[in-house]
Amino acid sequence: DIVMTQTPLSSPVTLGQPASISCRSSRSLVHSDGNTYLSWLQQRPGQPPRLLIYKISNRFSGVPDRFSGSGAGTDFTLRISRVEAEDVGVYYCVQATQFPWTFGQGTRVEIK
Amino acid sequence: QEQLVESGGGEVQPGRSLRLSCAASGFTFSSHGMHWVRQAPGKGLEWVAVIWYDGSNKYYADPVTGRFAISRDNSKNTVYLQMNSLRGEDTAVYYCVRWGDEKTFDSWGPGTLVTVSS
Numbered sequence: 001d002i003v004m005t006q007t008p009l010s011s012p013v014t015l016g017q018p019a020s021i022s023c024r025s026s027r028s029l030v031h032s033d034g035n036t037y038l039s040w041l042q043q044r045p046g047q048p049p050r051l052l053i054y055k056i057s058n059r060f061s062g063v064p065d066r067f068s069g070s071g072a073g074t075d076f077t078l079r080i081s082r083v084e085a086e087d088v089g090v091y092y093c094v095q096a097t098q099f100p101w102t103f104g105q106g107t108r109v110e111i112k
Numbered sequence: 113q114e115q116l117v118e119s120g121g122g123e124v125q126p127g128r129s130l131r132l133s134c135a136a137s138g139f140t141f142s143s144h145g146m147h148w149v150r151q152a153p154g155k156g157l158e159w160v161a162v163i164w165y166d167g168s169n170k171y172y173a174d175p176v177t178g179r180f181a182i183s184r185d186n187s188k189n190t191v192y193l194q195m196n197s198l199r200g201e202d203t204a205v206y207y208c209v210r211w212g213d214e215k216t217f218d219s220w221g222p223g224t225l226v227t228v229s230s
Contacts, residue, residue: 035214037214037215039216039217041157041217047222048207048220048221048222048223049157049207049217049220050220051212051216051217051218051219054214054215054216054218055214058214060216060218092156092157094157094217096215096216096217097215099171100159100171100173100174101147101159101162102159103156103157103158103159104156105156106156106157
């Protein structure tokens with residue numbers, strides 16, 4: 001199975017400041033069709049996860065443009081340009097390139 | 113607006129069975145694969161099972177293979193998870209998730225809690 005490793009596991013951030021989360025996969029996530037199926041999910045306290053970013057850098061419908069994704073191969077990053085109070089929660093990367101689908105362990109974003 | 117609503121969770125003794133249901137609305141259910149993903153209390157997300165849009169293929173995570181069975185009824189817009197021989201480590205919130213375009217988990221239900229305890 002592909003192991004997804006996120007760093008840091010916790011990220012205290014000042015409101016209005018940027019935040020960055022790294023996700024590293026144990027094998028390349030480039031699919032045989034040429035796409036890289038790496039997504040990011042946000043889980044606010046007490047809520048189910050929701051899709052933020054797909055295929056590395058594509059924002060899902062309704063996601064604010066302060067969220068961006070980048071990376072390639074085995075190294076990926078989620079950035080929040082200016083953290084707002086509603087961004088508090090846990091963020092997960094997930095790969096859908098190879099079965100079984102696997103998630104990172106999650107990164108908690110909290111306000112300092 | 114698509115909506116997924118799980119039901120059927122509860123407390124059950126080890127070794128017993130439980131069937132979860134997920135009712136879908138607001139989209140063409142028969143065009144989408146569907147997943148079950150679980151989250152143990154205070155823990156991260158774990159993929160459990162997937163069923164193709166037409167039910168032709170089903171895949172399971174190793175920890176549940178041989179004990180859980182996913183199925184769907186496209187006439188009822190519902191996906192199911194039959195869970196047998198339940199163990200304490202199956203205790204989790206179980207989410208029903210739509211398999212969207214570009215291989216995304218693009219819509220999640222609120223989840224249903226399954227507690228396995230004697």
